[in-house]
Amino acid sequence: MLENPSHQEQLNRKKIRFLSATSFFLGFLDAFFIYIISSYFVEVSGSENVGAFYLLAFAGVFALFLAIPTFLRRFGQVRLLLLVLLTLFGIAAFLSLRNPSWFGAGLLLVFLAANNVMWVVMDIILEGFSNDRVSGRVRGLYLTFLNGGLLVSPFLSTLTLQKFGYGGVFATLALGYAIVFAAVMLGLRDHNGKPVPEISILTAWRKVKQNKSLLKIYHISFVIEFFYALMIVYLPIYLTVYLGFQWEELGIIFTVMLVPFVILQYPLGVLADIHWGEKELLFLSLFLTAASTTMVGFIDSHSIIVWAALLFFTRIGVAAIEVLRDSYFYKQIDGRDADTIAFFRTARPVANILGALVASVFLIFFPIQGLFFVVVLVAVSGLFSAFTLRDSQSEREMALRPTLEG
Helix, strand or coil: CCCCCCCCCCCCHHHHHHHHHHHHHHHHHHHHHHCCHHHHHHHHHCHHHHHHHHHHHHHHHHHHHHHHHHHHHHHCHHHHHHHHHHHHHHHHHHHCCCCCCHHHHHHHHHHHHHHHHHHHHHHHHHHHCCCHHHHHHHHHHHHHHHHHHHHHHHHHHHHHHHHHHHHHHHHHHHHHHHHHHHHHHHHCCCCCCCCCCCCCHHHHHHHHHHCHHHHHHHHHHHHHHHHHHHHHHHHHHHHHHHCCCCHHHHHHHHHHHCHHHHHHHHHHHHHHHHHHCCHHHHHHHHHHHHHHHHHHCCCCCCCHHHHHHHHHHHHHHHHHHHHHHHHHHHHHCCCCCHHHHHHHCCHHHHHHHHHHHHHHHHHHHCCCCHHHHHHHHHHHHHHHHHHHCCCCCCHHHHHHHHHHHC
16 A cells, blocks of 8 residues: 555645754754663662663653653643743753752652653654655655754763763753744744544554554564663663773764764665665664674673674664555555554654663673564564555555556
């Protein structure tokens, strides 16, 4: 299926470009805290308790995702986005004035939850301006901008942490969210979004259960979110605490690591739309992710070059899965399916909750590098879903169909 005739999206390239540019700045802000947040929790409580923080945070995220359709009905898409941005600004501003503490850690959990809601609302708004025919290109462009922001941020983040501490990091975040808040007020002031019907996430779950393709792409989404859940939290701990890397060295490694997200996602979105569809590319990407992540558990080198190269290869597969997952999913739904979008994005909190539980138990009995093999097993589980996925039809395949039928 290339384009569902029941979908009523209207392509708006101007708004897509605006949202893509906004995602660049939000991606920058995300990467400014995402790779150092585990160290904040370590400083407050000790590394053995990090999993408990993420368990609490993403239990809250899951609960909020269930309520997103209700929030959308009450506030509307843009007002909800503005409310979340205001929350992020307020927490960041407060934390910029405080040293790490248990209270600060609690606020940081709220910050994480609000950040996750922000991305779901951005997804819903973007889907309202897109359509099935160009879903891969729209998602590829959006994610390329987003990950461009991620790319330039880790080095600056780790440098800021080293020179100015957590106060400097959160002050930068507060300023950034204030700027994005103002931009959204101006850029989306004339957008109200489509009305959200009286539906629930449970209704969305019933719809997903009846659609095997949605169920399988949800599983693939869970795989990539589980990868992020463990790698983002425990890889910085492994590299700094166990292998002795300094934060400025990690800034270089993580910057190189993120390059595939910038150079691959838009071309892959184009390929999925025009030439191949997503199925084959998803299978290949999952296999590459599992194979490259296997090597992470075996390497104990202190070489920046070795780790930058290794993590670069792990992210080739992950970057591909990210854009292909979104391209496939958004070809199945439209902007009116806010409940389905919110349910689809529960893959992240579910993966983080399970990841935190698995890691907390696993680390009692096994060394930290063993967690990377757990990630490999989960990635391998996604191969079956990718292999049996009903492929979407590319433009080339649709053009050839009349010839083949004739």
